[in-house]
Amino acid sequence: MKAAIVELSKSHEECVFSQISFLQEDNNDDVSLFLHPAIKNQITYLNLANNVSIINFDELKGFKSLQYQLNVVKELSKFDKVIFNTASSSKQVRNIVFFLLFYKVECIGVLHNTKKLQKSFTQKIISxxxxxxxVLSDYLKDKVRISxxxxxxxxxxxIFFPKFKSQNIEKKQGEVWFCIPGRVEFSxxxxxxxxxxxxxNELSAKIKFLILGNINTKDGIAFxxxxxxxxxxxxFIFFNEFITNELYYSYIEKSDFILPLLKRKDFSYLNFKISGTFNLAFAFKKIIICDDFYKNITDLNENGIFYSEESFTEIISNTNNFVIKxxxxxxxxxxxxxxKKYINFIKS
Structure with a gap:
């Protein structure tokens, strides 16, 4: 089986490694990557792929963009299976998938927002x-209603990542680290x-919140x-520059808890999507500390501690009293x- 993983956007690199690892373990000889250059620069495991192609539509418009899309279609048509790592929200993905209708290659998609299946005309064309x-959780699969x-x-x-060399990070005795992954974005x-x-409420000096991303963004500087x-x-612990993957993963590994800080009453997380922070917590088997608005999400309920407006600082200050078994x-x-689950679906 010849397989290709395609990511045309600048996002969702974190979902690629698990897939190429699964495909290589099953196939062991022919998996190719087609990536946006911004994604390629973040990936440290390109050696796992038999071939890596760069696809960049950023500067192309009109006929030039269409011609480039047709060239990509021609290349993808040579595979048995093509997995689109982000199978939505893009005219280029829509067009490429549509043109692949005229070839025998099977296309499979990773959907990061299940609402697309209900209300997006573009998604209907892709489908x-x-x-x-x-979809990226059992909970979301159970919630989806499609006609x-x-x-x-x-x-x-x-939730699987390349093996990394753990960095020597100083953590003072008695400190409790609450990791907030990613750069600061108020939205x-x-x-x-x-x-x-x-x-x-005043907290113990032993409590530290890790802002695990470059603080030097507009929102980060304001915060x-x-x-x-x-x-x-x-x-707080801040970082004033880009964090390498090895350092990023080392800080997560060293953290005691993951704190997503999702906005209260964001119904999209209850119905249509997950936060990438969830998968980081799952990958490193960290307890998630989350607003009780999200307690009906099964994965969080089984592996998390929930706070209310009144109980937040009490929980942060006394995590040992709330640790779940x-x-x-x-x-x-x-x-x-x-x-096995991934491969069985790919081959079904």
Whole structure:
């Protein structure tokens, strides 16, 4: 079986390694990657692929873009299976998948927002060719309601990463680290909720919040300035430059808890998508500390601690009193389980 993984966007690199690892373990000889250059620069395991092609539509318009799309279609038509790592939200993906209707190659998609299956006209066009979609949690699979009976869904968890050399990181005795992965983006996380909680109650100096991303963005600089104004910066660990994968994973490994800081009452996470922070927690078997609005999400409920407006600082200050037993005991967190599930769906 000749297989290709395609990622035309600048996102979702974190989902690629699990898939190429699964395919290589099953196929062992012919897996190719077609990647946006921004993704290629983030990937440290290109050696796992038999071939790596760069695809970049950023500067192309009109006829030149269409001609390039047709060239990509011609290359992808040579494979038995083509997996689109982001099978939505792109005119280029729509067009390429549509043109592949005229070839025997089977196309499979990873869907990062299941709402696309319900309301997106572009997704309907994509689904003329793609009849099998992966979604990124069992919970989402159970929530999806689709009218097209020809479409099949399966869940998988891309929670496996390349082996990395653990970095020598200093962590003072007694410190408790709450990791908030990624650069600061006010649209994605409620950082001001954290500031609000710090204003209400003083915390132990042993508590540290890791802002695990380059702080030097517009939102990051504004957030840090507000912390300095309120004299809260001692609770935080910041990074002033891009963090390498090895250092990034080492800090997650060293952290005690993952703190997503999702905005309260964001119904999209209850119905249509996951946060990449969830998968990082699952990958490193870390307990997630999350707003109780999200307690009905099964994976979080089984492996998390939930806070309310009133209980946040109490939980942060006394995590030992809230630690849950038997976290990550389900077989689905094991590599072999996800590998078999993924491959069986690919081959079905």
């Amino acid at each position: 003329l060719k793609i009849k099998k979609y992966f 097209n009976s020809k479409i099949k869904l399966e869940s998988f968890y891309p 994605r996380r409620d950082y001001f909720y954290l500031i609000h909680q710090l204003q209400k 840090k300035s507000e912390l300095e104004r309120l004299n809260f910066e001692s609770y 038997n976290t990550y005991s389900d077989k689905k967190w094991h590599y072999n389980f996800q590998y």
